[in-house]
Amino acid sequence: MSIFSNKRNHQDPVLAGTSGAAGTPDVAATPGTPGAPGTMGTLGPTRSLRRVSGLRAVELGAAAVALFLVLAACFPTLLAPFDPLAINPADSFQGPSSKHWFGTDESGRDIYSRVIHGARPSLLIGAAATAIGVGLALVLGTLAGLGGRWLDFGVGRILEVLFALPGLLLALVFIALAGPGITTSVVAVGLSTAPGYARIIRGQISQVRSSAMVEAAVVLGRRPAQVLFRHILPNALSPVFVLGTLGLGQAVVWASSLSFLGLGAPPPAAEWGAMLAAGRTYLGTAWWMTFFPGVAIVLTAASSTVLGRALQRRVAGR
Amino acid sequence: MSGSTPEQPAPGRPALSDDGRGPARTLADGVRLPTTVRWLLAKVVGAVFVLWAVATLIFFGIRLIPGDPAEAILGGPGSQASPEALEQVRRDYGLDQPLLVQYFTQLGRLVQGDLGDSYSLRMPVAELLGNQLPGTLLLSALALLVAWLLALGLAGWSTLNGKAAAVVASGLEIAAAAVPHFWLASILILLFSNTLGWLPPVSTNSADGLVLPVLALALPLAGFLGQVMRESMLNAMTSPFALSARARGEGETGVLFRHALRHAALPGIALSGWAFGSLLSGAVVVESIFARPGLGRTLLNAVTLRDIPLVTGVALVSALAYVVVMAASDVAERAADPRLRAA
Numbered sequence: 001m002s003i004f005s006n007k008r009n010h011q012d013p014v015l016a017g018t019s020g021a022a023g024t025p026d027v028a029a030t031p032g033t034p035g036a037p038g039t040m041g042t043l044g045p046t047r048s049l050r051r052v053s054g055l056r057a058v059e060l061g062a063a064a065v066a067l068f069l070v071l072a073a074c075f076p077t078l079l080a081p082f083d084p085l086a087i088n089p090a091d092s093f094q095g096p097s098s099k100h101w102f103g104t105d106e107s108g109r110d111i112y113s114r115v116i117h118g119a120r121p122s123l124l125i126g127a128a129a130t131a132i133g134v135g136l137a138l139v140l141g142t143l144a145g146l147g148g149r150w151l152d153f154g155v156g157r158i159l160e161v162l163f164a165l166p167g168l169l170l171a172l173v174f175i176a177l178a179g180p181g182i183t184t185s186v187v188a189v190g191l192s193t194a195p196g197y198a199r200i201i202r203g204q205i206s207q208v209r210s211s212a213m214v215e216a217a218v219v220l221g222r223r224p225a226q227v228l229f230r231h232i233l234p235n236a237l238s239p240v241f242v243l244g245t246l247g248l249g250q251a252v253v254w255a256s257s258l259s260f261l262g263l264g265a266p267p268p269a270a271e272w273g274a275m276l277a278a279g280r281t282y283l284g285t286a287w288w289m290t291f292f293p294g295v296a297i298v299l300t301a302a303s304s305t306v307l308g309r310a311l312q313r314r315v316a317g318r
Numbered sequence: 319m320s321g322s323t324p325e326q327p328a329p330g331r332p333a334l335s336d337d338g339r340g341p342a343r344t345l346a347d348g349v350r351l352p353t354t355v356r357w358l359l360a361k362v363v364g365a366v367f368v369l370w371a372v373a374t375l376i377f378f379g380i381r382l383i384p385g386d387p388a389e390a391i392l393g394g395p396g397s398q399a400s401p402e403a404l405e406q407v408r409r410d411y412g413l414d415q416p417l418l419v420q421y422f423t424q425l426g427r428l429v430q431g432d433l434g435d436s437y438s439l440r441m442p443v444a445e446l447l448g449n450q451l452p453g454t455l456l457l458s459a460l461a462l463l464v465a466w467l468l469a470l471g472l473a474g475w476s477t478l479n480g481k482a483a484a485v486v487a488s489g490l491e492i493a494a495a496a497v498p499h500f501w502l503a504s505i506l507i508l509l510f511s512n513t514l515g516w517l518p519p520v521s522t523n524s525a526d527g528l529v530l531p532v533l534a535l536a537l538p539l540a541g542f543l544g545q546v547m548r549e550s551m552l553n554a555m556t557s558p559f560a561l562s563a564r565a566r567g568e569g570e571t572g573v574l575f576r577h578a579l580r581h582a583a584l585p586g587i588a589l590s591g592w593a594f595g596s597l598l599s600g601a602v603v604v605e606s607i608f609a610r611p612g613l614g615r616t617l618l619n620a621v622t623l624r625d626i627p628l629v630t631g632v633a634l635v636s637a638l639a640y641v642v643v644m645a646a647s648d649v650a651e652r653a654a655d656p657r658l659r660a661a
Contacts, residue, residue: 058489160364161371164637166595168602169617176621176629177379253498257603260500261618276501280607283504284512291508294501301496 062306065299072119080113084270093286103288105278111288115296117270123300125186125264125271126252132190133251134244137197138237144198145205145236146228155202162195168257175263185264189254197243205236242312249304256297272297365641372637373428376630377421388413433634434627438620443631446616451635454605454612458597460528461535465593466586468536469544473551473582474574487548494541499600503534503607521608531608535600539593546585554581580654587651591644598636 072079088108096103102111144155165173171188178184208214209232217227252272258264259273266274272293279289351359388407389399399407407413412420427434433443476487510530511519521527554560555578563573586593601614613632620628652658 058485157367157371161368161375163595164368164372164640165633166592166640167599169595169599169633169636172602172617172621173376173629173633176624176626177376177383179383179624180622249496253496257498257500260498261603261606263621276504280504283508287508287512290501290504294498294505297498297501298493298496301498302492305492305496 058306059310062303062310065303066307069119069123069300069303072116073123074120076113076117076120080110080116082110082113084109084114084117085268086110093282095286096288102292103286105275105286105289106282111275111292114270114275115272115292118272118275118293118296121265121269121271122252122256122273122297125182125189125255126248126300128186129189129251129255130193130244130248132187133193133247134197134240136190136194137201138240140194140198141201142205142233144202145209146232152202155198159195159198162191165192167192168254171254171258172263175258180263182265185255185258189251189258192254193247193251197240197247200243201236201240204239205232208232208236211235238315239312242308242315245304245311246308247304248308249301252300252304253297361641361645365638368637368641369428369634370425372633373425373630374421376626376633377424380626381417428634433631436620436625436628436631438623438625438628443627446628447613447631447635450611450613450616451639453610454598454601454614455639457528457531457535457601457605457610457612458594460532461539461597461600462590462593464532464536465539465543468540469547469586470579470582472540472544473548474579476548477551477555477574477578478570484548484552487544491541491544491548494537495545496541497538498603499534499538500603500607502537503531503604506530506534507607519608521605521610531604531610534604534607535597538600539596542596543586543589543593546589547582550585551578551582554578584651584655587647587654590647590650591640594643595640598640 076084086109088104091100091104091108092106094100094104094108100110100112102115104110105114140155140158144152147155162170170192171185174188174191175184178187213235214227214231217231222230255264256271256273256276259271260277260280262277264273265271268274275293276290279286279293282289386404388404388411412423415423424434431444433447435441436443436446439446472487472490476483507519507530510517517526517530519530521531551574555573560573560577563577564570568576598614601612602618603614604610605612605615606618613636617629617632617636619625620632
């Protein structure tokens with residue numbers, strides 16, 4: 001039952017999503033309460049089709065946003081009309097216009113071009129942080145899931161400590177020790193996302209390990225390494241991509257928060273968080289400096305959530 | 319992730335058997351303490367362990383980083399500390415002592431509640447934190463309450479209004495959850511302070527000074543909570559007990575309020591530890607944008623100035639607050655869900 005699947009207090013709704021609906025045994029499709037998760041099979045064909053297509057429209061939008069962001073990250077010069085760093089004091093603090101779609105900043109730099117050019121550093125930082133978080137979580141989760149009781153206990157305690165400094169707090173403590181900068185902030189964000197991933201991976205691995213498939217492989221005389229690499233890991237790791245997609249948006253948000261606080265990418269860079277930090281000073285006079293880079297972050301995070309959910313449904317075979 | 323269940327009890331959780339109905343038979347014989355006392359003991363041991371680990375990690379962390387710890391305490395290589403100041407710090411912090419002596423000296427101080435002096439503010443850390451904590455707790459508690467109400471309200475509204483409402487609610491939740499705290503805070507200031515002039519951009523503990531920071535913290539959280547609560551509510555509305563309530567002649571609204579509401583609240587309660595953590599984390603940003611004194615802003619200043627004693631203090635206090643809230647959410651969960659209670 002989904003209520004109980006959320007019982008673990010540490011479970012992160014970002015990652016857990018609404019996945020609990022799978023396999024709810026208590027769904028009695030009642031007329032008058034449409035749209036309940038898990039009722040698809042019992043609804044009429046037209047209705048279920050519409051439901052599917054309705055979801056697809058959102059997913060299509062998210063995919064379009066993601067495609068645009070990737071395009072912007074790979075070929076910013078194709079999309080951006082101006083040099084993101086070119087200073088033009090005569091044009092400073094221009095509002096949005098047909099020439100400068102998102103306006104200009106205090107040095108007359110084109111905000112639209114800076115948002116486009118900001119996609120690469122922002123997404124790279126988010127992706128690198130997610131990779132670090134997932135990688136660390138894989139090591140911890142695999143050790144806990146396969147290493148036996150004591151290792152499981154030990155990793156559990158490590159996670160307990162990491163969870164006690166939630167979100168940015170762990171990242172900030174890490175930055176206090178290692179000093180500010182882009183590299184530190186990437187590692188810091190990765191570190192603070194790791195415990196959430198690790199808990200899920202650990203559960204996944206110990207579930208696969210106790211499956212009939214693995215039992216059969218052991219009975220058939222496969223070597224432990226073979227069982228691990230051929231059976232346990234491939235099956236336990238498919239959710240990792242889902243987790244990574246779901247978590248990427250949050251990593252971008254956190255990394256940009258650090259930049260905004262002046263602990264990540266330094267201000268002249270066309271990174272979204274750093275742009276917002278610069279816009280903060282002129283909030284009263286130039287709202288566009290704050291508004292547009294923020295929209296880019298929100299779109300990134302939302303599309304990563306929607307795409308992650310879609311992927312999750314695929315993996316779960318729903 | 320309902321499959322990730324083969325789990326040993328988390329520290330702090332009482333050793334209950336799988337169905338949560340009674341004490342697990344871990345000891346074959348011997349005197350057993352009452353369940354509540356054992357639960358409390360386990361929580362306290364868990365909390366002490368977490369605090370010890372946080373203090374230890376920071377202690378050794380600062381010494382693992384290349385460079386002179388005395389210099390790091392004084393704000394890093396950029397601070398250009400004079401040799402006299404470095405010497406002073408070495409003596410004050412006992413850095414001339416062997417590492418293990420230093421470590422146990424510091425632990426001994428921490429046990430006595432002495433968190434040391436903040437380097438940047440030249441004040442006892444404990445006193446500083448005592449001043450900062452209430453404001454942050456007030457802010458977090460209000461934001462948690464507002465987030466709950468928003469999430470439950472949205473869940474109830476969408477449940478009663480069919481599919482189109484569900485799509486709208488889902489969209490709102492995803493959008494709210496994707497909004498960074500710092501951007502939302504800026505936009506709120508822009509809208510309500512700069513343009514409309516209704517609310518002050520600087521936060522105090524007065525009612526109108528709290529509205530914007532509470533909203534900035536609550537909206538993203540409501541997005542996360544709403545996703546979980548709405549699904550739980552929908553599941554409850556389609557469950558056999560809801561069907562039988564309808565068969566007895568209960569209207570949809572009645573089923574929602576008398577039966578589904580509690581189910582929607584359960585995951586919210588279970589997640590309130592996580593939610594509190596995300597609020598503490600969000601408070602770092604929100605407090606600094608609204609120039610509001612508090613734990614988060616203190617931590618940010620401490621990190622920027624690399625004031626390690628203050629960072630350690632904030633980390634310990636927030637870890638302790640987190641552990642306490644986790645325990646409280648455990649209790650609340652049992653109170654709200656009779657199925658979890660010991661028989």
